[in-house]
Amino acid sequence: MRFAASIVLLCVVAISSQAEDVRREVRFPDVPGYHTLACDFHMHTVFSDGLVWPTVRVREAWRQGLDAIAITDHVEYRPHKDDISTGHNRPYDLARSGALAENVLLARAVEITRETPPGHFNAIFIDDADLIETPDFVEAIKRANEQGGFVFWNHHEWKGAERGRWLDVHSTLYDNGWLHGMEIANGSSYYPTAHAWCLEKNLTMIGSSDIHAPDLRRENTAAEHRTLTLVFAKERTLDALQQALRKGRTVVWFDDQLIGRASLLTSLFHCCVQVSAPHFRAKNYVMAEIHNLCAADIHLQRRGDVGPSQLTLPALSTSLVRISTDRPDEALQLDYEATNLLVRPASGLPVTLEFAAAGAE
Amino acid sequence: MRFAASIVLLCVVAISSQAEDVRREVRFPDVPGYHTLACDFHMHTVFSDGLVWPTVRVREAWRQGLDAIAITDHVEYRPHKDDISTGHNRPYDLARSGALAENVLLARAVEITRETPPGHFNAIFIDDADLIETPDFVEAIKRANEQGGFVFWNHHEWKGAERGRWLDVHSTLYDNGWLHGMEIANGSSYYPTAHAWCLEKNLTMIGSSDIHAPDLRRENTAAEHRTLTLVFAKERTLDALQQALRKGRTVVWFDDQLIGRASLLTSLFHCCVQVSAPHFRAKNYVMAEIHNLCAADIHLQRRGDVGPSQLTLPALSTSLVRISTDRPDEALQLDYEATNLLVRPASGLPVTLEFAAAGAE
């Protein structure tokens, strides 16, 4: 690739007549009533302190199977400004045509970036990023809201003596209805306090990559994935996405954990984990298969009397399970805790696996 | 693992109360009216010239996502007989309890093994392997049939001056209705003559691994898989499997090719390849996504005037396609040949990709 390489790469769809690259979907099933969208609302480009051109963020998202992203360059922190001095809307404007062509939902966004307190806040779904630049922090957040922006507090435990504390300025935002969510996970960090606050204050739980460098991942798997937000949206559109975020319909995929409200996790669990009727019934046990249809491993700890004490259901795999029972022909209910599906900090989701009686399948 | 290791390994399900290992399904979708079963009906153990205990073949099948196998040790060729002299039913008898527990369909079988001509023939779904051992080759095949066996001719191009020829003895079998199929692929070999004969003589097409050594594969993927037979069965049972074989409802997965009758390949293609309505409509082109839901890559060559001249749809991935058109809002029909879905030797399957008009999705 040479002279016209940027044209090839920036506008790849306009001059190629062949299928481009390959996309590997983030594998989580839809749930009843909603599409499950894999989203990352926090990332940077050369326009602030990131290391890639904005179009790269769209290509990465497409390749890795993401449905929606926001490019959130810092408004107030621009270490490359000697070389790049254009406005805050440029990253979105440059990335937009590729996003349309590649079917990646792209929200215009910024990261409002102040010393702690108050800290850093992402405003996504805004209309004009330049208008957000103003010395008064609360005013900046207010303007983001006036544009219809969805605002969340980033990595609140990060940096400075006051880090991790909910102070008056945060109450001001919250009481005005200007703060809608918090990152409960950012990159390789999880914030149990933010997790608890989201439950207590009815804020939307967000998980983000906050990537600055190129993302080398070719897909998102249990072994290696971005910290992501799964959003449960009525349609695969920016409007439906924003509505879902405002309703708090998210599950955060962090490390090997899925974190969210119990109702959503329950719904997701039962779409991911499918139980077959026992295929073999001996005198005092049965054998059955459990299918895990999603990209995350699921770890189960027995709560009741029946079934193995622990079960691991590896991602996108089938597990064989032997269940001791004196009545192998009857239906079985196995009560477990899904220990890596967190409904509160350090609390897993209670689930029941139901196996059919003989002849009932 | 130590003293009781064989108990652990041979009867693993009986003494373990935990999920065993992990199974990765062979990823081909079911087709309307039928389950798509991944099958391998040709493999060996230490009881003839293979190198593993019969139970290993079941574990391999389970791990690799196979639905059904047959262990086909040679009746007449037993190089380990100084050490192993028991009868022809032993491999099946030893493997059966594991197969039941692990939900792998296991057919009792043998390989009738003569110099060429006539060559080697597998008889599967038989009742008593010992009865097949008899000096007269035609008598052996007759006995297999009397037991209800499904008989196919293996690797007919293999070895000897008369290899690859259809001789009187084969006509005898065929005319009596005692020959039901042929291997059109065995391990790394494909036999176009056998492929043509199956079409001409209405024989069932079979693809087999013929493994002798341990199979190191952890799953079956486009990059590395056994030569397999996909069988389209009404249920996932041995009876339904046998019926499907007798009806010729098979597709052979060999290397990067899917080989079968046009109607079955068409049905499979449309379950594997799902086309989204264009997500972006420009003035003179549209952008759309094509999803390949199966484990095989699919290669398309344009037959008509519309669409890219070539498309590769990688396994289990989404491809982005740009389609030039002066009427971007209208429905589009793209005519292609799926060049690696063979309906005859060297002939791909004609397919049509239909993209919805604007507003019609």
Next chain:
Amino acid sequence: MRFAASIVLLCVVAISSQAEDVRREVRFPDVPGYHTLACDFHMHTVFSDGLVWPTVRVREAWRQGLDAIAITDHVEYRPHKDDISTGHNRPYDLARSGALAENVLLARAVEITRETPPGHFNAIFIDDADLIETPDFVEAIKRANEQGGFVFWNHHEWKGAERGRWLDVHSTLYDNGWLHGMEIANGSSYYPTAHAWCLEKNLTMIGSSDIHAPDLRRENTAAEHRTLTLVFAKERTLDALQQALRKGRTVVWFDDQLIGRASLLTSLFHCCVQVSAPHFRAKNYVMAEIHNLCAADIHLQRRGDVGPSQLTLPALSTSLVRISTDRPDEALQLDYEATNLLVRPASGLPVTLEFAAAGAE
């Protein structure tokens, strides 16, 4: 592969005129005065409770880069004896020609297999396995010794009320000089007590796979390897190997740990870890590269005042290290503990990394 497959596989070298397969060496460098041989002295075949033909063990060893193995089928435990009733020398006799052709050192061996106590003991480098079969346990060990056998106690913590205890019978063997080593690691288990006893009683430390099923690994890497014994031998011969074992010149590679006597570990460490002179010297720090030439990751914890508090040196990789110092032009000595190179249970190896002064490299 078909009729002659067993010939192909059992005697592969005799009829092939092409390079067979591929071998990936176990990557540990030789140390001064010795060859570093990767060895596994505990594994099973269909002749006791294993699941593969003896030749498979040689092929696995060759493919995975092992230098020496012993097939150690149980003398007293033969669950396949209904099908396989030949003598205890058969596994070695069947595997030997392949081992010669493939350059894998193969020691004739058995596992003497009694209830605990006394437990299970491997006798390797014996002459006639059939002679070991005798009701009296001590007599069996004595006979193994009379044949020149090297005897070690396997997985001493395994099974039974008396497991893990050093009893009179063990003293009898030890006092007679009939017990030469112990497994300090077997498969996924590590035995700190055995480790301590080896140091205290001057027994040779052994690590073994004890594989029964086919080994699916294609090579031995930090991410996935057999439990192995590295033996430091004057030559790559069975004699030199046996001599090295009798002298206790072993290091066990278990999980992510290398376990052995301090002098051997020190020697191995300095052959694996190579330090470059700093390539960049700033005012108050220097930058340097550290090369880890071996297949195991190495974890370092600072003992002194200089250097990063922790360092991980990934296998077969180069790491970049920044060292704060006020005198960047001078030579630097960094004192660390290699926490995963165990000289005693829970004690890592003290090591020093020396970086050259400016102009001295």
Next chain:
Amino acid sequence: MRFAASIVLLCVVAISSQAEDVRREVRFPDVPGYHTLACDFHMHTVFSDGLVWPTVRVREAWRQGLDAIAITDHVEYRPHKDDISTGHNRPYDLARSGALAENVLLARAVEITRETPPGHFNAIFIDDADLIETPDFVEAIKRANEQGGFVFWNHHEWKGAERGRWLDVHSTLYDNGWLHGMEIANGSSYYPTAHAWCLEKNLTMIGSSDIHAPDLRRENTAAEHRTLTLVFAKERTLDALQQALRKGRTVVWFDDQLIGRASLLTSLFHCCVQVSAPHFRAKNYVMAEIHNLCAADIHLQRRGDVGPSQLTLPALSTSLVRISTDRPDEALQLDYEATNLLVRPASGLPVTLEFAAAGAE
């Protein structure tokens, strides 16, 4: 990572006290008298039509085991100039401190970029990139030379009616001694004409990635690597590198081919391929091992009467070879052509493998 992320990433070594990331060396052995340096002298950043910040190119090089790179942004083609309008020296100036800290040799460079003819030319080892910008093409090349630049013609077959032709303007450069090399491979393209011209006109053979997007590769392997130039330099310094380039001491690693002058390829071959004395001598054949110590597979075709007709020596592996001979105790010489070590277009390197006589090893 957040506020200070650019500091972390751009100056990573300055504030981290831990080993950074991991580097996997490009595995080609040194040859007698020279260090073998893995180099890529053609790549782009956001300062022309690339998609990454200049520091990314250094990180990629370090991670992938490269010894030296040049960032060669287009002088005359700057599609991002609305956002980035600073001078031609900026990419080097921004990348330099990281290169020093990470021990990656970095040459200041540009790509002089004109319509074909004359085409595109890289000038590397220059002093001031801004001085190269001038309307007169020959003047630009002259200025590069006056700065001590090493100049090579890029992808000469690329684009335009006159592509691939040696015209007067090229003779002007050549006759003045201003043209020192040509790309014989660029990305996924190989140019046999350029290859032939390099031999005929004594120009240095160059292979380059010409990457514009982020490079996702974590290391350079036979399965997936950049198109690279191996340079044989007396030291690992920029001066020695430049001298080696001027002397033409290069081998290009393109796809599965190593391309260079016969003497260098011969030297490299014998450092990569090590032959063991036969470990087994039968009556009419011997068995021996061949070790391939380099990152490229090597394919051998027999030229003489002895040895297998074809041999593949996979990268970083040991191959087993059986050699038929009536005199197994004598020394053996096997004559082959290394078909993927190209000394001219479509001509492999003749090599001889020598196996020692019995007792002579």
